[in-house]
Amino acid sequence: MELNATFKMPSTKPLMDVEQIRKNFPILQRKVHNKPLVYFDNAATSQKPKQVIEAIGFYYKNYNANIHRSIHELGEEATEKYEEAHKKTADFINADSYQNIVFTKNTTESLNLLAYSLTAKLKKNDEIVVSQMEHHSNFVPWQQLAKQRGLRLKFIEIDKDGNLDKNSIKKNITKKTKIVSLTHISNVLGTINPVEKIAKIAHENGALMVVDGAQAAPHMPVDVKKLDADFYAFSGHKMLGPTGIGVLYGKKELLEEMQPFLYGGEMIREVRFDDTKFNDLPWKFEAGTMNIAEAIGLSAAIDYLNKIGMDNVQKHDRELVEYAMGQLKGIDGIKIYGPDERDAVISFNLGNIHAHDVAQVLDSEGVAIRAGHHCCMPLMSVLGVAATARASFYLYNTEKEIDVFVNALNKVNRVFA
Amino acid sequence: MDSIEAMYQENILDHYKNPRNAGKIDKASVHHHEYNPLCGDEIEMFLVIKDKKVADVKFHGRGCAISQASASMLTEEIKGKSIEDLKKLTKENILELLGISLSPVRLKCALLSLDTLKNSILIFEKYIKK
Numbered sequence: 437m438e439l440n441a442t443f444k445m446p447s448t449k450p451l452m453d454v455e456q457i458r459k460n461f462p463i464l465q466r467k468v469h470n471k472p473l474v475y476f477d478n479a480a481t482s483q484k485p486k487q488v489i490e491a492i493g494f495y496y497k498n499y500n501a502n503i504h505r506s507i508h509e510l511g512e513e514a515t516e517k518y519e520e521a522h523k524k525t526a527d528f529i530n531a532d533s534y535q536n537i538v539f540t541k542n543t544t545e546s547l548n549l550l551a552y553s554l555t556a557k558l559k560k561n562d563e564i565v566v567s568q569m570e571h572h573s574n575f576v577p578w579q580q581l582a583k584q585r586g587l588r589l590k591f592i593e594i595d596k597d598g599n600l601d602k603n604s605i606k607k608n609i610t611k612k613t614k615i616v617s618l619t620h621i622s623n624v625l626g627t628i629n630p631v632e633k634i635a636k637i638a639h640e641n642g643a644l645m646v647v648d649g650a651q652a653a654p655h656m657p658v659d660v661k662k663l664d665a666d667f668y669a670f671s672g673h674k675m676l677g678p679t680g681i682g683v684l685y686g687k688k689e690l691l692e693e694m695q696p697f698l699y700g701g702e703m704i705r706e707v708r709f710d711d712t713k714f715n716d717l718p719w720k721f722e723a724g725t726m727n728i729a730e731a732i733g734l735s736a737a738i739d740y741l742n743k744i745g746m747d748n749v750q751k752h753d754r755e756l757v758e759y760a761m762g763q764l765k766g767i768d769g770i771k772i773y774g775p776d777e778r779d780a781v782i783s784f785n786l787g788n789i790h791a792h793d794v795a796q797v798l799d800s801e802g803v804a805i806r807a808g809h810h811c812c813m814p815l816m817s818v819l820g821v822a823a824t825a826r827a828s829f830y831l832y833n834t835e836k837e838i839d840v841f842v843n844a845l846n847k848v849n850r851v852f853a
Numbered sequence: 854m855d856s857i858e859a860m861y862q863e864n865i866l867d868h869y870k871n872p873r874n875a876g877k878i879d880k881a882s883v884h885h886h887e888y889n890p891l892c893g894d895e896i897e898m899f900l901v902i903k904d905k906k907v908a909d910v911k912f913h914g915r916g917c918a919i920s921q922a923s924a925s926m927l928t929e930e931i932k933g934k935s936i937e938d939l940k941k942l943t944k945e946n947i948l949e950l951l952g953i954s955l956s957p958v959r960l961k962c963a964l965l966s967l968d969t970l971k972n973s974i975l976i977f978e979k980y981i982k983k
C-alpha cells in the first residue's frame with residue numbers, strides 16, 4: 437500500500453516557479469477585507485501546502501494507530517511512517533541518523549528539555565552564555581534554570597547594526613562557560629549569526645553549543661555537522677509543517693549521557709519497582725503517545741522543501757528581502773532595524789506611528805504582518821523601542837506582493853499625516 | 854469595522870495628535886501607571902480629587918492611536934465627575950466615546966486608560982483617602 441497521497445510537485449528545480457508553488461497553498465486563494473491575502477507573517481508561522489494537509493488527513497483516514505506497541509497492520513504502518521519522519525528530518529539537517537532526532541512539540545520544548553537536562557550536571561557559578569537578540573524561548577528557560585541552580589547567565593551584546601559584537605563574544609565565552617545557546621537567525625533583525633565560528637570558540641573553551649534554528653531551518657540549508665552544533669532546535673510549523681511538532685537534534689554521545697526530561701510510557705526499556713532502564717535513542721526522550729500525525733505532516737513538509745531545494749528557497753527569500761529593503765528605503769519616516777545582509781525578516785517603525793496602527797491599516801489592505809515585541813523584550817529594550825512592525829517572507833511570496841505592501845505603507849502615512 | 858478610515862476617523866486622530874489634558878500634576882491626590890506588556894502601550898494618570906470629585910486630571914503616555922485617543926477622551930469626560938460616577942464607567946462607555954467597534958486585540962488598547970483610572974481610584978480609596 438502506498439501511504440503517501442500523491443500530488444504533482446512543482447517540477448521546476450533548479451529554478452523556482454513561484455506561481456506554481458502558490459497553487460499548492462489553498463489559503464493563498466483567500467481574500468481578506470475583500471483584498472487578496474498578502475501573508476507576510478511567516479516568521480510567526482508559515483502556511484501549509486495541500487501536500488502536508490492531505491498527508492495528515494490520509495494518516496487519519498487510512499492508518500491511524502498508536503506506534504511502537506501495536507502488533508497489527510495499522511500500527512506497523514504508522515510506526516514505519518513515524519520512524520521515517522525521524523530519518524527524513526535527520527537527512528534534512530545532515531545528521532548521521534534518526535537516533536540524533538528527538539521529536540517535541542516545538543522549539544520551545546526542545547530548548548526547555550536542554551535547559552533542564554544540561555544544567556542538572558552544572559555546578560554553582562558555572563556560566564551559560566546567550567545573546568541579547570534571543571527569543572524568549574531561548575532565554576527564559578536558561579534564566580530560570582540559572583536562578584534555580586545558582587548558575588550565571590551572560591549576554592553577548594549586539595552592535596549598532598544588529599550583529600553580534602565580536603569583542604563581546606570573546607569577552608563572554610571563557611573557560612567558565614559550560615553552555616552557549618544562540619539563535620541561528622534572529623526573528624526580529626534577520627541577522628544570520630556566525631554559528632560555526634562561535635561553536636568553535638565554545639568548544640575551545642570546553643562549552644556545549646546549542647543552536648535555536650527556528651528561523652533558519654525553514655529558510656536555508658542547515659548542516660549540523662558543518663556547524664558542529666551539539667544541539668539544534670526547530671519547529672515544524674514555521675517550515676510548512678503542522679503545529680505541535682518540534683525537533684531537537686543532538687550529538688549521539690551527548691544525548692546518551694543526558695537524563696530524560698519527561699518520564700512515562702514508551703521511553704522505557706524495563707521498569708521494575710525499584711528502578712527503570714531507559715529506551716534507546718531517540719525514544720528515551722519521547723515519553724507517552726507522541727504527535728504521530730504531526731510527525732507525518734512534518735515529513736511531507738520536508739519532502740516538499742527538498743523537491744524545491746533549500747538552496748532555491750534561500751535564494752528566493754534573500755532576493756525578496758533585498759528587493760523589499762530597496763523599496764522600503766523610499767518610504768517617508770521608515771526606520772529599519774538590523775543589518776543589511778539578512779534573512780527574510782524586516783522589522784521597522786514608521787515615524788512615530790505605533791506598530792499596532794501600522795499593522796491595522798495594512799490589514800485593511802489584506803497585508804498580514806506582525807506588530808509587537810516578537811517575544812524579544814530584552815532586544816526591544818536594547819533597540820530602545822516598545823514595539824516594531826515586522827514583515828517576513830517565504831517561498832510563496834512575490835515582488836508583486838511587496839509592491840502591495842509598500843503601497844499600503846504609504847497609505848499608513850496618509851492616514852496619519 | 855467596515856473601513857480603516859472609520860477606525861481612524863477625524864476625532865480619534867485629532868485626540869491622538871493633540872491629546873487633551875496631556876501632562877503631569879505635581880500635587881496630584883493620586884497618580885498611577887499602567888502598562889500593556891503585549892504592545893508596550895503606557896498610560897500614567899494624575900488625579901486631583903476634591904470633595905469626592907475630580908477637580909483636575911492629566912495623563913501622559915505612549916502607544917498606539919487607539920490607546921492614546923481613548924485616554925485623551927476619557928480625561929475630558931471625567932473632569933468634574935464624582936468618584937462614584939467613575940466607578941460605574943464600563944467598556945461600553947469607552948467604545949461610545951471612541952464611536953467605533955474594535956477587535957478583541959485592539960479592545961485592550963482602548964481599555965488601558967479605563968484600567969488606569971479604575972486602579973487609580975482603588976489606590977486612592979484604599980491607601981490615600983483619610
Ligand SMILES: Cc1ncc(COP(=O)(O)O)c(C=O)c1O
Pocket residue numbers: 479480542543544545571573574619621622623648650651671811
Ligand atoms: C528565533 C525563534 N526561536 C524560538 C521560537 C519559538 O518557536 P515555537 O513557538 O515554535 O516554540 C521562535 C518563534 O516564535 C523564533 O522565532
